[in-house]
Amino acid sequence: MSHSSSWLERFQSGSVAESPVGEPVQHFATTNHNFGGVRSDSGLSFTRLLAMAKKEMIQIVRDTRSLGIVVLMPVVLVLLFGYGVNLDLKHMPIYVVDQDGSQDSQDLLKRFQNSEYFDLIRVVRSYPELVRAIDDGRAKMGLVIPWDFSQNLRTGAPVGVQALIDASDDNSANVLTGYAQSVVSDYSSQVQLQWMQRRGMTPPPPVLSVENRVWYNEDLESSAFIIPGVLALVMSVIGAFLTSLTISREWERGTMEQLISTPVSPMEIMLGKLIPYFVLGMFDAALCVGLALYWFHVPFRGTFGALFVSSALFLVAVLALGFFISVIAKNQLAASQIALLATFLPAFLLSGFLFSIEQMPKIVQLVTRVLPARYYVSALKMIFLKGTPLRMLGGELIPLVIFAILLSLVATGVLHKRLV
Amino acid sequence: MLSRLKQMLIKEFIQVFRDKRSRFVFFVPPLMQMVIFGYAATYEIRHVPSVIFDQDHSLESRELISRFQSSAYFDVQQQLTDSRHITEIIDRGDAVVALRIPPGFSENLRRAQTAPLQVIVDGTNSNTALIASGYVNQVAQGFSQDYQRDRMQRTSPNLADALPQITLQERPWYNMDLQSRWFFVPGVIGSLTLVLVTTLTAFAVVREREIGTLEQIMVTPIRPVEFILGKTLPFFLIGLADVALIARVGTLWFRVPFRGSILVLLAGAMLFLLCVLGMGLLISTVSSTQQQAMVTAFFFIMPSVTFSGFGFPISTMPDWLQKVTYLIPLRYFLVVLRGVYLKGVGMSILWPEMAAMAAIAASLITLSVLRFHKALD
Secondary structure (H helix, E strand, O other): OHHHHHHHHHHHHHHHHHOOOOOHHHHHHHHHHHHHHHHHHHOOOHHHHHHHHHHHHHHHHHOHHHHHHHHHHHHHHHHHHHHHOOOOOOOEEEEEEEOOOOHHHHHHHHHHHHOOOEEEEEEEOOHHHHHHHHHOOOOOEEEEEOOOHHHHHHHOOOEEEEEEEEOOOHHHHHHHHHHHHHHHHHHHHHHHHHHHHHOOOOOOOOOEEEEEEEEOOOOOOHHHHHHHHHHHHHHHHHHHHHHHHHHHHHHHHOHHHHHHHOOOOHHHHHHHHHHHHHHHHHHHHHHHHHHHHHOOOOOOOOOHHHHHHHHHHHHHHHHHHHHHHHHHHOOHHHHHHHHHHHHHHHHHHHOOOOOOHHHOOHHHHHHHOOOHHHHHHHHHHHHHHHOOOHHHOHHHHHHHHHHHHHHHHHHHHHHHHHHO | OHHHHHHHHHHHHHHHHHOHHHHHHHHHHHHHHHHHHHHHOOOOOOOEEEEEEEOOOOHHHHHHHHHHHHOOOEEEEEEOOOHHHHHHHHHHOOOOEEEEEOOOHHHHHHOOOOEEEEEEEEOOOHHHHHHHHHHHHHHHHHHHHHHHHHHHHHHOHHHHHHOOOEEEEEEEEOOOOOOHHHHHHHHHHHHHHHHHHHHHHHHHHHHHHHHOHHHHHHOOOOOHHHHHHHHHHHHHHHHHHHHHHHHHHHHHOOOOOOOOOHHHHHHHHHHHHHHHHHHHHHHHHOOOOHHHHHHHHHHHHHHHHHHOOOOOOHHHOOHHHHHHHHHOHHHHHHHHHHHHHHHOOOHHHHHHHHHHHHHHHHHHHHHHHHHHHHHHO
16 A cells, blocks of 8 residues: 555656646546456457557667667577587596506506597606696596506406596596596406417407497487577576566656556556567577577477477466566566576576486475476477477476466466555 | 765665665575575486386396496386387486396306397486496496406306406595585585676666766765775675675585685685676676666676586687686686685685686776776766
């Protein structure tokens, strides 16, 4: 109530000055009286909605920078993640202390040198030098070949090669360890082979052969896994971030009150505000898809129909969310921070975009179930990489439909409450 | 000069802390983000959901399966009875790895022939697929080695003892259990400070311009430098408070070790905050509305975070991009943060990063002060 009285005063002072009618207070009172009646009677008027959407569109187009950003944003984000996010490690710098200095140790080192995953940067004399190189980040891994390396090889005593790994980045460390393991075990089997041949034995064939088939992303390209998910990021930014800012700007400047005093109904205000952003969002989605397919050559095995339907549903959900945030925040700073928290961050962290959901703690996994982004990212990956047809996407699309409807209802409901 | 600055600061502090919503914005979102990051950001691949289709049903195949089951890397959810189920389960995403032991597996082994083991990996998440394949190989290798050794033991026991074998003994330093949390939590301190302080600074100045109070301030005797100091100092302090707060949460809640010196962290944080304030100011000089400031800030922040090494190693980026990363202050602050937290290194190792941040801060602040003068005229 305190709020409505403050805008009532502002409205009065404005209309006193301009009103051709002699009795501004009276005039206002009647409008106020008709508030509920006019709105519930008229429901949705297409002309008013169109006028509202047109006004919004003009406002967007007039602000060239914001428009430029809306167009540039998807391009930048796709390029950013396409080039910047790559977990396929290669040429990791390693330092070596070769205490043995024999032909055997040289053979092992040569194997590391020839692997594309490692760059043998330097052979240092002492252990402290190696430690220093790992400490200051010049080396990701330090190999220590013990002084009795070749001697033990000859006597058949087990030989251990130490690998000191900078594990401050656990994922790199993990991948690196795997590669180093396979270099050493290859070397080990070769040594065993030679050892048997020298004794005139016929070496047995390898026990197991692992036939590894990777489905959906045969070359294990990071970009094929990352870039489809960028769509969710772009839509979140356009949908929630920008809309919540433009609407809270109207509140902040007081133009929202002016809008409300016109015969436009809350539903029309919301739709009129959101339709232009819906168009922009879909345009951005198309731009992202174009870049993904023609610039980064991400495989696309599904149908554009499925992509369109899931994108539209997600966009409606985030637009409604953005609108809701702007109604409750009413100030651009707060709106932007809440929008960041409520949309961008979940889309980035909790959607399975980068981090697999099944690796998160159970409670966090439950939280992801109430986030639209999770279903959208999952649908995107299925459409792009697996080629899942629309009718098989029920598990992803039904939650999105529910979110879209629920969030729209909540947003209009809150706006109604704010207005009356 | 000092008294004017004092007045300006008093005004700013009142303005900054008056609003309940802004007070909320300073501390609650960073805390929430820290918690979400701490729990959700993980590259750890453990308990990979897997299914096994055993067509051999032999002692050997069961031995192999039990090795997969007992490994912490795999979570064997189901033993299949039909190969068509494999496609279905992988398609639906219910399992990431499917193992198929074809008929004749044990037959091959007993005849000393190579026995095939089929592995199907869902490559949708390339990183998970890569690491999971590595684990499969590791388990298979263990099985092979032991099988080979057993066989030799049976046929020629004394030869088996003399057979040379080389193993890699890995020692993961700084993060023995390879916990992603230890990698991300220190980094979050940097990225959160960047996001928060850049937007706050840019917003504070632009809002005065948008509302029209900037002109009012400029007609007072306050000089631009005093204005800038008055605007930025509160955020400098808020930024430091946030660093302290998030750092506490990281050590107390997420139990990330803090092995270095607090003073080194403080020095790094201050230099980094100067960079970030300079960036915020620069954004404010090129924006006339808060929305513009927000999107412009976004355009600085996103690449900064992506290319800083926050979540993705810089060494895997294309060469030209690696050169660009030298311009990003967060890159250096992350080295300082991880150095102080995990490696426990001090100034003798971190001075190049400190120097780089100082240089960036100096140039950003000079640039923005110059631009600010111009924007006023």
